[in-house]
Amino acid sequence: MHARILGFAAFAACLAVPAAAAVALSDAAGSYTVSPAGSSIHFTIGKAGGGGFDGAFARFKGTIRIDNGDVGRSKVDLTIYPESVGTGQSRIDAFLRSDAVFDAANSPEIQFRSTSVTRTGDTSALVTGRLTARGKTFAEKFTAELDGLKGGTIKFHVTGKVLRSRYGMDVGTPLYSNVVDFDMTLTGKRG
Amino acid sequence: MQTSITNTPTRYGWATILLHWLIGVLFIGQFALGFIMVRLTSQRTAFELIQLHKSLGFLLLGLITLRIAWRIGNATPPLPASVGALERRTAPLAHLALYAFQIALPLSGWALVSVSTLEIPTMPFDLFVMPNLPLAESDAAESFWAAAHWYLAYVGIALVALHVAAALRHHFVLRDSVLTRMITPSSGGE
Ligand code: HEM
Ligand code: HEM
Numbered sequence: 001m002h003a004r005i006l007g008f009a010a011f012a013a014c015l016a017v018p019a020a021a022a023v024a025l026s027d028a029a030g031s032y033t034v035s036p037a038g039s040s041i042h043f044t045i046g047k048a049g050g051g052g053f054d055g056a057f058a059r060f061k062g063t064i065r066i067d068n069g070d071v072g073r074s075k076v077d078l079t080i081y082p083e084s085v086g087t088g089q090s091r092i093d094a095f096l097r098s099d100a101v102f103d104a105a106n107s108p109e110i111q112f113r114s115t116s117v118t119r120t121g122d123t124s125a126l127v128t129g130r131l132t133a134r135g136k137t138f139a140e141k142f143t144a145e146l147d148g149l150k151g152g153t154i155k156f157h158v159t160g161k162v163l164r165s166r167y168g169m170d171v172g173t174p175l176y177s178n179v180v181d182f183d184m185t186l187t188g189k190r191g
Numbered sequence: 192m193q194t195s196i197t198n199t200p201t202r203y204g205w206a207t208i209l210l211h212w213l214i215g216v217l218f219i220g221q222f223a224l225g226f227i228m229v230r231l232t233s234q235r236t237a238f239e240l241i242q243l244h245k246s247l248g249f250l251l252l253g254l255i256t257l258r259i260a261w262r263i264g265n266a267t268p269p270l271p272a273s274v275g276a277l278e279r280r281t282a283p284l285a286h287l288a289l290y291a292f293q294i295a296l297p298l299s300g301w302a303l304v305s306v307s308t309l310e311i312p313t314m315p316f317d318l319f320v321m322p323n324l325p326l327a328e329s330d331a332a333e334s335f336w337a338a339a340h341w342y343l344a345y346v347g348i349a350l351v352a353l354h355v356a357a358a359l360r361h362h363f364v365l366r367d368s369v370l371t372r373m374i375t376p377s378s379g380g381e
Contacts, residue, residue: 047312092309095238098235099233100235171239175242175311
């Protein structure tokens with residue numbers, strides 16, 4: 001009984017959302033600057049024996065350009081400053097900044113430059129690009145979900161998995177997973 | 192010549208001898224590794240060596256448990272007749288203290304990683320996850336166990352130095368069989 005009502009509600013929601021979103025995406029065309037205030041870049045690394053290890057980057061900058069008419073020609077650029085990593089445990093932060101992991105003194109920036117954006121749904125897209133960290137560059141994929149568009153502000157929820165070993169950051173495997181799970185909220189301001 | 196696994200009334204068998212030297216090398220190696228790993232500038236190498244130190248520590252704990260069980264289940268040959276009365280009384284005490292340090296060191300290290308707020312898992316030789324001891328984690332508890340482990344390591348290695356000096360004295364000054372019987376196992380006929 002309960003399940004039936006929920007099922008119906010979900011079905012109704014599915015019908016309603018795409019219509020609204022379709023309008024939203026075409027309205028969204030333009031250039032945005034990522035605003036640190038409404039944005040966050042979180043990551044989680046699984047740990048042997050269960051649980052995980054969470055952190056976030058406090059400083060980053062970026063731009064999002066949504067092409068008018070052709071979403072595929074949209075572009076995303078993101079620069080993260082690994083010096084700003086925070087896990088709530090200062091000894092771990094110092095370890096992450098050191099040459100054991102980010103080597104922030106010699107590689108102060110982690111960069112992502114999109115190479116293609118493929119629409120996967122009314123409000124979602126697959127963003128492929130080149131990620132550069134510690135002088136190494138590889139192709140990576142992120143899923144972006146449109147989370148809201150109001151006035152000149154656009155909000156995306158971005159998730160993706162990155163293998164840290166490729167960037168010379170394999171320290172601690174297999175105690176800590178090689179897979180880094182990213183969970184970001186990127187809020188862009190038009191202009 | 193047939194050698195004996197077990198001790199005989201006058202000599203050590205090869206199980207006792209093997210365990211003694213295996214543990215001896217590992218114990219001194221653990222001290223050296225511990226000493227070096229906390230003084231490195233490369234955080235990566237330090238991290239990896241600390242994991243190795245933990246793995247070897249657990250191997251040691253296993254071997255020591257085996258050794259103590261073997262010690263209890265086996266007759267221990269008395270010291271040669273030439274050994275003086277004072278040493279006859281102090282040597283067993285020194286050996287008892289050595290056993291106590293062999294147990295206390297790995298246990299204090301295990302307590303240290305269990306209460307550490309870094310929550311770094313322990314996987315001996317990357318084989319399996321070793322559970323933590325059921326102790327509450329806090330910065331204060333971590334400092335306490337780090338200090339305990341440090342003192343036990345330094346007092347323990349001082350005791351080992353004394354032990355080695357005594358063994359060498361037996362061999363080179365007193366010229367008795369105390370060192371050699373810990374090297375060549377009983378051939379069973381004694
Ligand atoms: C590497 C240098 C070492 C030398 C030359 C050495 C030598 C000896 C000798 C000659 C004995 C026989 C004593 C006897 O017959 O009563 C002995 C016994 C013993 N050694 Fe060592 N040892 C060394 C390292 C160690 C280390 C590092 C430990 C442990 C931390 C250790 C723990 C013991 C114990 C507990 C006994 C008594 C065995 C028993 O009868 O229960 N030894 N050692
Ligand atoms: C289960 C076994 C063991 C574990 C888990 C363990 C763990 C540790 C850890 C985590 C540290 C780093 C402490 C710090 O932050 O300064 C350490 C240091 C050290 N450990 Fe162990 N340990 C074990 C057994 C041993 C044994 C058997 C020895 C033998 C003597 C030893 C000797 C040392 C020494 C010398 C240090 C360096 C202390 C200093 O100079 O600050 N450990 N151990």
